[in-house]
Amino acid sequence: MAKRPSALRFQPAGGARSSALPVGKKQRLSIERLAHDGRGIAHEGGRTWFVAGALAGETVEARVLATRSQVVEARTERVLLASEQRRTPACALAGLCGGCTLQHLPQAEQVTLKQRGLAEQLARAGVVPEIWAAPLSAAELGYRRRARLAVRWDARSQHLHIGFRAASSQAIVDLDSCPVLEQPLQALLAELPAVLRAFQRPRAIGHIELFHGNTRALLLRHTEPLSEADAARLREFCARLDVQLWWQGEDSPQADVPGQWLGYTLEPYGLHVAWQPGDFVQVNAAINTQMVAQALDWLAPRTDERVLDLFCGLGNFALPLAQRCAEVVGVEGVTAMVERAAANAAANGLENVQFVRADLAEPLGEAPWTRCGFSAVLLDPPREGAAAVLASLPALGAQRVLYVSCNPATLARDAAALVALGYRLERAGLLDMFPQTAHAEAMALFVRTAGA
Known part of the structure; x- marks a missing residue:
């Protein structure tokens, strides 16, 4: 959370x-x-x-x-x-668990609060969009397709705590239900704590992650080897509930059964995106689908254009973009993600998209893939924003820049930088990716000013 x-x-x-x-x-x-x-x-x-x-x-x-x-x-x-x-919160642990902070406020008012915050951040940076788009929203509960559970063994009480961190505390709130999880994960969570508390060596558990895509998956992070009996107990549980099992020690996550993978489908485009625990995927599938559709609509790529997708991840935007334009280059800092994005393109029969690795905390420089320029650029950076790469965009020939943000503060900072580079903020809108929380995401479209 x-x-x-x-x-x-x-x-x-x-x-x-x-x-x-x-x-x-x-x-x-x-x-x-x-x-x-x-x-x-x-x-x-x-x-x-x-x-x-x-x-x-x-x-x-x-x-x-x-x-x-x-x-x-x-x-x-x-x-x-x-x-x-x-209003009465949907969860009995609201106010104790630190995951959801706004369950006492109706969702429409939550969206209004986030919209106001986004607008104020941009205005303080001296940037106001020409058009405010309607916020993207979906179900307020049952939306999370992944979650990380904190685990701690209390030797004094001989109790294994399993849940989410408490509000304003490092304490763990024990739970076996969470109404913001997708229903298949709620069913998994209902039985999981009892299984883990029956372990012979529960202190070996570091944390648990739950995932839902084409199937359900469970990752157990362990700080020391599990006993054979504990490993067998978890395998039996996962087999009974038809859940993929993944392990993680000091290295990257490993599937219990080689060849396992998770995936999700971008239904409007017939695209299948494979991923595994440790990869970044948007937690809210419904908003992700709306977000991709809006990005394509706003960016409006033409069939003769080259488009650059920075911070591309597994190809969430690059793959549908490749169906619309001549060529897409996706750039990502994590080698494993680049490899899986390329595999996703191949599996979907897309030959006009390439993925490369680059450190996007540094200026783009003059890499071979920059030499032909790009008509449009899509940015989907982490919370730190995209400050290092912005100055390179005009030289690439980018006439349109679509910025997907998970932090209104860095969006406002980067928006001011783009305006200084000769772009205008044509439109912006809120993405309500995390209902019941104050976390706000946003999308903004910048267009090169004539003569800039």
Whole structure:
């Protein structure tokens, strides 16, 4: 699930230790509005409070988690006056588990919050799109096709904790259900904890990952060899539920049965994308399908054009692009992903796409694949953004740049850089890839300004 901030005890900058509010102190607060991350904002005692689990207009009793200068991080303990927007979370562990932070807010309001945050980030960078596209959204529950479960053996209590990290803590919330997982993974999770807790050496388990594609898969990361009995127990469980089993020690993931693979289908294009645990794939299949369709629509590649796909991964965009244009070059930093992307192209009968490895944290330089130029470029970078490669795009001849972002802050930074290079932001829109969380993804189309 999403990463969670640890509950650090911050000290006031330049101040005395005694000025910090004690962790655990309770305070009655009136919530004024929501921050971009969905926490309520209040002002009390000369401090600004960020309160998890609170909504605008509410009066709550909050518990202090940490203080930093005049900023207090807190968590809602009781709602004294509720907002009309507040709803009962779908999960009984909401507020305890750190995976979902917005289950108390209706999905339409979640989307509005993320849209506002995206717009404010761009505006602060001095960039405003000419057109705002409607947000892409889908089911608010049952959407995750992969999840990582934290595991820890407590020798004192002789208990194996299995679940997700707690909100604002490194503690593990034990669970055997999660309503944001796709239904096939929910069924797997319901039985898995009992199997693992029956291990002879449960301390050997590092973590567990669950996947759903063309079939279900389970990866067990182990920090020491498992006993033969424990390995056999897990094999029997996976065989009974028709689940692929993968192991990972110090090396990359290995299939228990050689030749196993996962995959997903991009239905509108008849394309099959093979992958394995450790590869990056979008967790929300429905949004991914919409996202690819919108990318093709906005970028509008012609049959005589060359298109460059940077941070291409397994070919999620490059493969459907290759059906629309003369040639596609996909560039990725991980050799194994490049190899699997090339295999995916071959398996789908696409001969006009090539995949190459390059460090995209560095400028593109003058690699052979850059010499013929490109009419259009698609960027799908990690959270750090694509700053290193942007300056190369005008020289490549790129008239259109489509940017798919998982971090509005770096999108805003890179958007300003593209505008300075002679591009205009024609349109932008939110991708609600992670309902029930404050995580926002976005798509933006930049078009070269005439004469630039």
